[in-house]
Amino acid sequence: MPNFARGLLAVLAGLLAGGVVNMVIVVLGPMLIPPPAGVDPSDVESLRTSIHLFEPRHFLSPFLAHALGTLVGALVAALIACSYKLGIGLGVGVVNLAGGIAASVMIPAPAWFIAADLLLAYLPMAWLGVKLGSRIRAGEAKSQ
DSSP states (O other): OOHHHHHHHHHHHHHHHHHHHHHHHHHHHHHHSOOSTTOOTTOHHHHHHHGGGOOGGGGHHHHHHHHHHHHHHHHHHHHHOSSOHHHHHHHHHHHHHHHHHHHHHHSOOOHHHHHHHHHHSSHHHHHHHHHHHHHHHHHHHHHO
């Protein structure tokens, strides 16, 4: 398979894998840390009118969804890509960051959460995912 096609496949697979991880955590999060009474976390209008009721613990699962989704996405992309692993993994992080910026505009949240989410959950996690992918590949090469 040509490098370009493999790189494109790496990005797409990384975005898909990261999206699945993100959605699983978003769906399971409210079961582990229930939202305040009467709040429907799947309804943006409900969030807008009751965001003042949320405590810092309620923002843990969205942060983990964004961070772990990006980490897994970049890791998968780095494992599939045969060259430009850092660029491809960071590309997955940039796409996720763009989604995070869009979400921060559409879904209300405190400024501290938006800042922490945008600064810590995307590009640093993408970089970490690429580094983990490189270590896994290096370990595979040593064992062969």
